[in-house]
Amino acid sequence: MTPFYLVIAAAGAGHRSGRDRPKQFETIAGHSLLTLTLSRFLGHPALAGVVVALAPCQSPPPDFPTDPRIQTCVGGATRAASVINACRALDAPGDACVLVHDAARPFVSHADIDALLAAFEPGRGVYLVAPVADTLRDHDGRTLDRDRIHRVLTPQGAARDALLAALAAPLSATDEVAYLQAAGVACDAVTSDGHNLKITHPGDWALADALARQPGF
Numbered sequence: 001m002t003p004f005y006l007v008i009a010a011a012g013a014g015h016r017s018g019r020d021r022p023k024q025f026e027t028i029a030g031h032s033l034l035t036l037t038l039s040r041f042l043g044h045p046a047l048a049g050v051v052v053a054l055a056p057c058q059s060p061p062p063d064f065p066t067d068p069r070i071q072t073c074v075g076g077a078t079r080a081a082s083v084i085n086a087c088r089a090l091d092a093p094g095d096a097c098v099l100v101h102d103a104a105r106p107f108v109s110h111a112d113i114d115a116l117l118a119a120f121e122p123g124r125g126v127y128l129v130a131p132v133a134d135t136l137r138d139h140d141g142r143t144l145d146r147d148r149i150h151r152v153l154t155p156q157g158a159a160r161d162a163l164l165a166a167l168a169a170p171l172s173a174t175d176e177v178a179y180l181q182a183a184g185v186a187c188d189a190v191t192s193d194g195h196n197l198k199i200t201h202p203g204d205w206a207l208a209d210a211l212a213r214q215p216g217f
């Protein structure tokens with residue numbers, strides 16, 4: 001199995017979560033969100049190394065795992081700056097596969113990680129998507145064709161050097177694939193077979209807590 005490296009973006013403020021502190025430090029099912037998400041990957045046999053990008057004033061949560069593969073780094077003012085810092089801190093070859101993942105997505109499955117690794121090709125990007133279930137309408141009342149849209153999730157990945165080059169562009173995009181595509185790197189979408197919920201809004205906490213208490217999680 002191809003070894004991969006992981007960057008966890010955990011430097012955000014999480015203003016939409018309805019909590020007083022950044023959501024990655026909040027607890028669900030007795031564990032910090034960051035530790036739950038990290039633990040999901042630590043159990044994967046192909047994981048070679050991880051860098052967690054934290055905001056400058058933050059320390060890892062008290063239940064942060066001890067594992068020789070984990071490092072932390074100081075995040076930047078934007079997600080892209082944080083991922084750049086983390087990629088620089090990774091002890092990985094330039095052509096190594098690096099997956100970038102949100103700290104707020106603790107439910108990514110090993111099947112999805114395996115599917116991304118199987119799809120990874122040098123010189124291309126890869127990312128997880130999910131179909132849209134709802135009718136989508138913009139604020140001007142236009143209904144969007146949901147068959148031409150998918151939800152973009154993480155992990156998203158590419159070779160370490162390709163990510164570093166692409167993320168240096170002066171964009172303000174919300175995910176890594178936007179930077180890769182703007183840099184001319186073709187990216188392949190892999191459809192998730194799981195839920196991979198991103199805890200974002202106040203209503204997400206109760207569902208996440210219930211899911212994290214399921215046997216087998």
Ligand SMILES: C[C@](O)(CO)[C@H](O)COP(=O)(O)O
Pocket residue numbers: 012079102104152153154174175176198200
């Ligand atoms: C990267 C992402 O998960 C793709 O859906 C999303 O853009 C992250 O958004 P957030 O505002 O940083 O939670």
